[in-house]
Every structure is written in structure tokens, then in C-alpha cells.
Amino acid sequence: MRNVLISGAGIAGPTLAYWLARHGFRPTVVEPAPAARPGGSPVDVRGPALRVAERMGVLPQLRAAGTGVTSLRFVDAAGRQVGRVATGGRRGAGEVELPRGDLAALLSEAAREHAEFLFGDSISTLAQDADGVDVTFEHAPPRRFDLVIGADGLHSRVRRLAFGPERVHVRHLGMYVATVPLLSGPDDPADGVRMYNAPGRAAAVHPGRGRSLGFFAFRHPEVTDLHHRDLAGQRRLLGAAYAEDERTGAWRLPELLDRARTADEFYFDAVAQVRLDTWSHGRIGLLGDAASAVSLFGDGSSLALAGAHTLATALADHTEPTTALHHYETTHRRLVDPRQRNVLRAAALLVPRTSRGLRTRNLATHLLPSGG
Numbered sequence: 001m002r003n004v005l006i007s008g009a010g011i012a013g014p015t016l017a018y019w020l021a022r023h024g025f026r027p028t029v030v031e032p033a034p035a036a037r038p039g040g041s042p043v044d045v046r047g048p049a050l051r052v053a054e055r056m057g058v059l060p061q062l063r064a065a066g067t068g069v070t071s072l073r074f075v076d077a078a079g080r081q082v083g084r085v086a087t088g089g090r091r092g093a094g095e096v097e098l099p100r101g102d103l104a105a106l107l108s109e110a111a112r113e114h115a116e117f118l119f120g121d122s123i124s125t126l127a128q129d130a131d132g133v134d135v136t137f138e139h140a141p142p143r144r145f146d147l148v149i150g151a152d153g154l155h156s157r158v159r160r161l162a163f164g165p166e167r168v169h170v171r172h173l174g175m176y177v178a179t180v181p182l183l184s185g186p187d188d189p190a191d192g193v194r195m196y197n198a199p200g201r202a203a204a205v206h207p208g209r210g211r212s213l214g215f216f217a218f219r220h221p222e223v224t225d226l227h228h229r230d231l232a233g234q235r236r237l238l239g240a241a242y243a244e245d246e247r248t249g250a251w252r253l254p255e256l257l258d259r260a261r262t263a264d265e266f267y268f269d270a271v272a273q274v275r276l277d278t279w280s281h282g283r284i285g286l287l288g289d290a291a292s293a294v295s296l297f298g299d300g301s302s303l304a305l306a307g308a309h310t311l312a313t314a315l316a317d318h319t320e321p322t323t324a325l326h327h328y329e330t331t332h333r334r335l336v337d338p339r340q341r342n343v344l345r346a347a348a349l350l351v352p353r354t355s356r357g358l359r360t361r362n363l364a365t366h367l368l369p370s371g372g
């Protein structure tokens, strides 16, 4: 069992490729994007993921790309601060926040020396037998692998091909999220996120290195016919959710919505979790968000890094792939399951449903040591 195909060069894919190569495997990573692209939503590397990154030798680069954000300030429609929480409290423990794309690019760079990367391509079909998996690609010629791992995110193709349709495994949490890159305003504090709330919706400016990110999260029942690539439909839904804020000129909403309507780089998706009874079928396994997305309110990136390391170790320790995959799943579920359960609490804090909930949240921040 030496040739492993990994679908997805996000966080989990390159980390798995790196560690498999260290254990003497020959990993191949296939990724539809033409190249690793920096930027995107800020994510955290913390807990066991820090140790994984440190042992990969990439921690100094991750720190250099860190956003340096240490606080979250809640503001009202006029931009006045109404609450504040420290988010960098555990940075002392070595945690780092950096844009998701930068993290993926740095991990890919670390793995590239040891693994084959097929950018601009994707798996078309998978057919497994007792000894391996026959794979066809959209562009590359067909190949046979000993093992295939889907690390291809929330909308995983490997999961769809080998485990069934997305609607069976993806659980909508009654919320949508959107992000858009901004040109930093002169008054954007470099260390702090500023967030405006109205009942059931939030909008924020998240400073980054050079470029801030506009962020929206709003409660809305699942729109079943809205495809995750339907940009026009997504922009309409976003505009409708914030119509009142735009009409009244609340905080920076008119500017943020204008960017969301016109910027080329616009990200939109459902806030969702992935839940499956099993993360493997024979020689096909799932990793990261593809297996167990916790949603953006969880520790998805750190779990992706930690899970990749656990899977590589299990594959190195067990020659029988099904035993290795089972071992990885049992171990990693202990980290994932509690975080999946805690996500609704974080969502309630960031996007309270009612005016009363909002007032209570803001008042509570003044009781914290960092409030004020």
C-alpha cells in the first residue's frame, strides 16, 4: 500500500501528503484550482495542530503570515463600540490566525518536495476492488492507486462518488456566510475585528496583512435550489438579508454590500456540518471537512491538520488499509465530535437571533476582563 491519491490541496490534503511521504508512501494530490492561492478567511491553528505544523517546520512561516488580530469589537449602526472580547488571549500559547489560502499554500509548499501535485484537475470516477482503486480524471490519463483519500472540503466529490449524495451527509445549520476582500479603510484597527449585528445577522471587517476581509453571517432557512456555484442567486439572497441595513445606512453595510456585489473574489456558502456514520468504504477514505466539517464556528483548520497527521500515522502503523482507516477514525472522532456539538453556542454568541439576545450578549462582554 504505497500509492495514495489525495483529492484536495486545502489544509488536510497537503498535510497528509507531507506526512505520508515522510513515512515512505508515494502521495499524489489532485486539486481543481490552477495553483495555491493566498488570502481568504482567517482561520486558526491551535491545540494539536500547532504541534503538527511545528514538526513540519512551517510554524515560522505561519507566524509571519499571521493576521495579528487580538480582539473582536461589537459596534452599533453608528459605529460606536457596544462590546468587546479578546480573541488573542491564547496567542500566548502559540496559537496563530492566518488567511486560509496562505495556510494552504504554505502546507502545499512543504509537501511539494515529497509529493506529486496535479493542479487544474479533478477525479471523475472511482472504481475499487480488493487490491486497489481505478481512478479516471477530468484531464490526466486514468491511473490505479492503492488508496484514495477525499480531502476535498464541504462539497467533496470523493464523498459524493463513494458515499452518496451531498444532501444525505451535509447538515444545514440555518445560516449562510459570505466573505469579500476589501481595500483596508484608514480607520480599520489592525488588531481588531469590528462586527455589527442586527437580530439574526452579523457583518464584520476583519483586518489582514494589507487587505481586510468583509464578512457576513445571517440566519436563513436552507434554500434547497440555491447551488453552491450560483453566484447571482447568492448575491440576491445576501442583498435581501441586509436590505434594511443598506436602506438605513447602518455602519458600513452599504459599502460592504457594494463590494459583495461587484468584487470578483466573492465567497458564499451555507454554514453546515458534515456527519457520516463511517469515514471509509474499503480503500476510499475521507478527511477534514469532507469527513466531518464542524462549520466556520468550529476549529475546522486545526482539526484538518490534526486529522491528517493521525491518518498518516495510522497508515504507517497498519499494513491493512481498512484497519488503518478504522484506527484513524476512532482516534480522530474523539477530537471532532465534541466540537461539532459546541458549534451552536458559538453561533448564538456571534449571531444572536433577537434584540434582547443582542443586548444580553453585549452587556456580558463588559463583564469579561477584556470588556469595556
Ligand SMILES: Cc1cc2nc3c(=O)[nH]c(=O)nc-3n(C[C@H](O)[C@H](O)[C@H](O)COP(=O)(O)OP(=O)(O)OC[C@H]3O[C@@H](n4cnc5c(N)ncnc54)[C@H](O)[C@@H]3O)c2cc1C
Binding pocket: 007, 008, 009, 010, 011, 012, 013, 030, 031, 032, 033, 041, 042, 043, 044, 100, 121, 122, 123, 151, 152, 153, 154, 155, 156, 157, 177, 178, 179, 269, 287, 288, 289, 290, 293, 294, 295, 296, 297, 298, 299, 300, 301, 302, 304
Ligand atoms: C468563511 C469561513 C470562515 C472560517 N473560519 C474558520 C476559523 O475561524 N477557524 C477555523 O479553524 N476554521 C474556519 N473555517 C473552516 C476551515 O476553513 C475549514 O474547516 C478547513 O479549511 C478545512 O480544511 P480541508 O482541507 O478539509 O478543506 P478545504 O480547506 O475546504 O480544502 C478543500 C480543497 O479541496 C479542493 N476541491 C474541491 N473540489 C475538489 C475536487 N472535485 N477535486 C479535488 N479537489 C477539490 C478545494 O479547491 C480545496 O482546495 C472557516 C471556513 C469558512 C468558509
